[in-house]
Amino acid sequence: MNTNDVNELLSQAEEAIANNDKKNAGKILYQILDQNINNDYAWKLLYQVFESRLTFKEFQADLAKRYFSSQSHLLISKSVSPSLPPLPDGKIEQRKYPAQQPSPTHNTQQTPDTFPQSNPAQPIKSKESGIHLSYKTGFLIMIGLIVGCLILTGLSMIILAGLNLPLLTNNIPWLSTTKTLPGTQISPKAGIELRYKLLKNGEIIFLKNLGNEEVTWWLDGHTNDGTVGMSTSTDYPYTGTKWQVYDENDDGIFSLKSLGHLDGYRWLDGRTDDGTVGLALSRGTSYSGVNWEIINLGNQIYTLRCLGEKEGPHWLEGNTKDSTVNLVYTTIYPFTGTHWAIIFP
Numbered sequence: 001m002n003t004n005d006v007n008e009l010l011s012q013a014e015e016a017i018a019n020n021d022k023k024n025a026g027k028i029l030y031q032i033l034d035q036n037i038n039n040d041y042a043w044k045l046l047y048q049v050f051e052s053r054l055t056f057k058e059f060q061a062d063l064a065k066r067y068f069s070s071q072s073h074l075l076i077s078k079s080v081s082p083s084l085p086p087l088p089d090g091k092i093e094q095r096k097y098p099a100q101q102p103s104p105t106h107n108t109q110q111t112p113d114t115f116p117q118s119n120p121a122q123p124i125k126s127k128e129s130g131i132h133l134s135y136k137t138g139f140l141i142m143i144g145l146i147v148g149c150l151i152l153t154g155l156s157m158i159i160l161a162g163l164n165l166p167l168l169t170n171n172i173p174w175l176s177t178t179k180t181l182p183g184t185q186i187s188p189k190a191g192i193e194l195r196y197k198l199l200k201n202g203e204i205i206f207l208k209n210l211g212n213e214e215v216t217w218w219l220d221g222h223t224n225d226g227t228v229g230m231s232t233s234t235d236y237p238y239t240g241t242k243w244q245v246y247d248e249n250d251d252g253i254f255s256l257k258s259l260g261h262l263d264g265y266r267w268l269d270g271r272t273d274d275g276t277v278g279l280a281l282s283r284g285t286s287y288s289g290v291n292w293e294i295i296n297l298g299n300q301i302y303t304l305r306c307l308g309e310k311e312g313p314h315w316l317e318g319n320t321k322d323s324t325v326n327l328v329y330t331t332i333y334p335f336t337g338t339h340w341a342i343i344f345p
Helices: 003-018 022-035 040-050 056-067 135-162
Strands: 204-209 217-222 227-231 243-246 253-258 267-271 276-280 292-298 301-306 315-319 324-328 340-343
Touching: 003 022, 003 040, 022 040, 040 056, 227 276, 227 324, 276 324
Parallel strands: none
Antiparallel strands: 204 217, 204 243, 204 340, 217 227, 243 253, 253 267, 253 292, 267 276, 292 301, 301 315, 301 340, 315 324
């Protein structure tokens, strides 16, 4: 990848960030770093995309270890402030990249030393229409959209009430879409009636990781030693892949109990202070990490958010490269291991 190609990709990443398209920006920056792990400018843009609570150096080391393991030993980490200076006239395409340094493994890849960022005091100019939108105007548009959504929601509730349909979100605060889980029954009665219920208390499930389409991985609790990993099978002896759901208060806050055949630790426990995941002996008050929120992303894709009280990463991630499980700060690309499917036996 030559210098012009790199600069073009950096411009595309900046434009994606300006349009709040973090997923596309992450993919572009990942492509650049996969060719040259020492592209400082790409690292700083990626740090801006993730909005990580880690320091820049910690963030760089953590991501390199997870997703660029074959090049991580080549990383030259610099303690550089990730703040970005303003763009000239708010136009990304006017970026003039500084001279770059070649990578130890890719001589055509170069690394900028400084990097700009859009000036928050300037209005945003649409490239297509040439219209300047101030932040005040954008705020008013956002308020208008919210009000419109509330009105539409109210009308929908009135229509559902008229059809004698139970509200889809009644007493199910964690249900973010109207789609059911695999195996959920839809039972017709007199007239039209649909019954939706997500994860009943005491239900048994499997959690399938969606981070790798080629290999199927299942969340696996090792009850004998209290560790958690992933396995490629749910058959014996991988009985720790079977989980029982507990939600006694019916409030959408779950605890997950591993049903492994060996005695010992049982409860899925996220340690938000250091990002590790294991099994706890009990659900006592000292184990706040055993409480989880399950977020429905649609299309039968779910994320699990640990409700541990300590600051740190909270999202459950399965790393399909080494079958480990841990907590991360975000669910956006490249953290596809934070996506799970709920499978009923």
